Amino acid sequence: MWRVSVRDLLWRRRRFAIALLATGLVFSMTLLMSGISSSLHAQNRRIVRSFSADAWVVAKGTAGPFTASSAIPAAVSDAVAKLPGVRRADPIIVFRSTVGPGTLRDVNVLGYRPGGIGAPHVTSGRGLRAPDEVVADTTLGYRVGERVKLGGHPLRVVGLADAVTFYFGTPTLVLSIADVQRLAFAGQALASAIVTRGVPRAAASGLHVLTDDQVVHDLERPMKNSDQTLSLVNALLWIVAAGIIGSIVYLSALERGHDFAVLKATGATNRSLLTGLALQAVVLATAAALLAAVLAAFLAPIFPFTVSIPGGAYVSLVAVALAVGLLSSLAGLRRAVRVDPALAFGGA
């Protein structure tokens, strides 16, 4: 009897196409949500790993270098470098500011010791050599040689780096630590953290040693609310998709009530009718999932930061789409079961 359902789908192809488009759009939103969430987490991991540090040393009581504003003397790096297990130690500074000219844009600012740990991977131009030079994230759209103002301080872009973003896709400017100390600490020799090659076997007094994972965890803590929001919106979108598929299947069951009565009167079992209706829901959900994958690929570049949808999201989309399709068609299935074959008799 599945053939009857397939032909019915073809017969009502306009309605099917509209439902497919609507459901596909909703599904593509869920894919993009997954992509956004995944990308935000990925960029946090990427920025931490980009330092290639074995350990992060911060002031005791500080959650991490990216979220706390407390500072330690930069000279502590010399003491840390002498700790057993440490081969090299350099101070870094992380803070947030705005960059111009023109419309001010929020940026993360990273200060590191040129030649030391934390040098960005420059994809265009060169690294820092002199004061007042900056390496900028490519999403800012600057060109090498362009002049910018960071918190009113003039800088020259000497290099560009890819994917140096964190804090919800905020782009990053990388400066020498001396320049950042001048901008953030009025020239005081302070640092947000000390990054090391080699892991200190004992922390110096008043300091605290963190691993990469702990730093990532600290960086992701402020995202907890946004993660929950994304999950909630995703759940709502699934419900909308279920509503669309469910209403299409229910309408189909409603309109085909007389057909079902005729089919039952000619010997079709409830199970075969249910299989046919469920098939419609599954076909619609699966086709919508495929359309969503295409739509998401087109829509992802519109976002102001890189949205890369993980492969698992596509797999789970198909699985959830099937579940949504079947669950949402329950009302229609229930109606089909209740159709009395005696309705087939009598007038039109």
Added chain:
Amino acid sequence: MDLHIDSLTIEYTSGGYRVRPIDGLDLRVASGELVLLLGASGCGKTTLLSALAGILTPAAGSIRLGELDVTAMPARARTEYRRRTVGIVFQAFNLVPGLSALDNVQVPLWAAGVPGRTARRRAAELLERVGLGDRVGHRPSGLSGGQQQRVAIARALAHDPPLVLADEPTAHLDYIQVDRVLRLLRELAEPGRVVVVATHDERLLPLADRVVELSPRAAAEAAVPERRTLTGGEVVFSQGDRGELVYMVERGEIEIVRVRADGTEERLGHAGPGRYFGELAPLFGLRRSATARAATTSEITGYSPRDFRDRFGVDLARAPVGADAPR
């Protein structure tokens, strides 16, 4: 395969009341016969077809087709019976609108799990047989009423069933279209098959080997008045009975009640001396829509409607309509 119907009684609930359109029907139809169920709307023709198709379960009696006891079958077996043994031609064709003529004929074959190629070949043969070999790809909307009915007949024959049921097969056809459909129906009644046609179309009478009138004939002839003496609680007639007489109360009191679906009674009224009741059933050839019984020791006289009019000068057809209620 002969069809045997014994003491068949079918009841169902309608509008909160219990209705018994078929009451104690006996019928024998031999293989190869075409039987017409004739009667006005509401007389139980379609109800009987539903029972023959194994859709309705009768309250009493039995239906046997050859060795098959249809009334004793469990639900699953009845579905199988409909799938393999019965072909149904519905009143409004009832073709699935999204399917072509070929697909519509294949539906019962698909339901029975017949392989696609075999089903297709069989459906094409049947459409050829009903003269629609050149219309296989047309959807119902592209076919005339007569062509749709022929597709419906082809569908009913998909499994070459020993029992074919047709419900008002000419209801939606003009006189040109009806000709071919009638001839097809007649051809179906061949040895090994019983054809039962429900209709109120008397043009079909010459087709039939046997005619079963399900409507009680309206009592038109004058009959000798029937005088009855009743004790309290004695029933004059019961809801669902056929009725031929109008009753005049001479003495005592008659109460009129209607039985609800839950078995409780609704009192419609009562008739005392000089009042009459029970005129609708004999006048219009209907079944009694209520029960009349003596509330006390009573004496009543039953008249045919014509006799009643001649004696009392009451035009029953123009009297206010009530459900066999007293006047």
